[in-house]
Amino acid sequence: MFTRIALRLIVMIGALGCAGVALGQDRVHNYFNDTALKVKATESPVEKRVILSKSLGDMTQVIDAVKRAPLTSEQDDINLDRVRATLQEKSDELAGTNGFDPVPDDQLNAFSTYIVQDMEQADKTITVSLVVALLVVIIIILLV
């Protein structure tokens, strides 16, 4: 029985490994797209801001958790810091802090679309190790 469980675990890890990096990037893209859809489905600007703020905050938490993992490399940390800085910038713009004017209520839908498109830009694509990609996927599933 233990052999069977071990074999299944090996197959699962192998499968995740093959798809790990792609899964990690796609999962992040889909995460922000889901946020944009929720924002657009809501009428209340207050609720829109809460959704956006929570989404950016949760993803920042994911990145912080991944960085604390002992298996990430120095290059991974550099890449993750870059994404974290981008997320912080979006939070500042949403709230109107750190020199930004706050996003007006009637532009929150457009702002959510902008976040999706900005995070999907080629230069935002983070090249991270397989371990980090798997951690991102797992933590997104657990925390969000």
Added chain:
Amino acid sequence: MTHFLPRLIAGATRTLSTDLGCTGCVALAVFLASCSTIPPARDEGGLVEGLPRYSLVFIIHGDGDYLYHDTLGNARTADKEVLSKAQAIAERNPDTEVFIFHEIERGHVLFLFPRHDGRAYYYRNGRLLAQKSYWRDQGESRFEPEVRLYEQFTGVQSRPPLRLFFYFGHELPEFNGAGYDASYAKRRVTIHDLAAGVRGIASASGKIDLLVLATCFGGTPSTIGALAP
């Protein structure tokens, strides 16, 4: 072990004989299922409707993160979008010959057996004359597989007078280039590799009249210099 495999395959294919020859053919057919190859273009008298005026070569990079969402939240894959448009151009323009090379992520059958990671299409006068799956790691240079297929498809046919080349993908860096191909983490791809590929295709066809680089940051002086004739 040699007796186990035929029993395993026979168990999965109930209608087939357990004879080793038959089961071996079934296994071979399954594993080669992705290798669809149509014979190279040939003049079959009646199919060719005259020398096309334009020759278009598309290299579409899809071995990376090309997922994006439109403003309605629909997920799209950029390389597949470009592929379908290139194929539409090929089918709707009888005055052209079109070569399309779609570079995709290398997948595996049953997590072990690698699948082809490139698909080539050759159209002439609006008709698909050849289609081939190929490996992108066969050759001394990055784009050698595409250059070889281009030469194979063109054969000894006369070349159209106007030749256009299109590359679609992420930014091609000027140096380093590690990780550009998601399937080949250790391979480095730079703008200089593409320039070598373009020269390979141009040497086969004579010249390139128009080159379109549909990537980010494609207009730097260094990039233009690398691609200039």
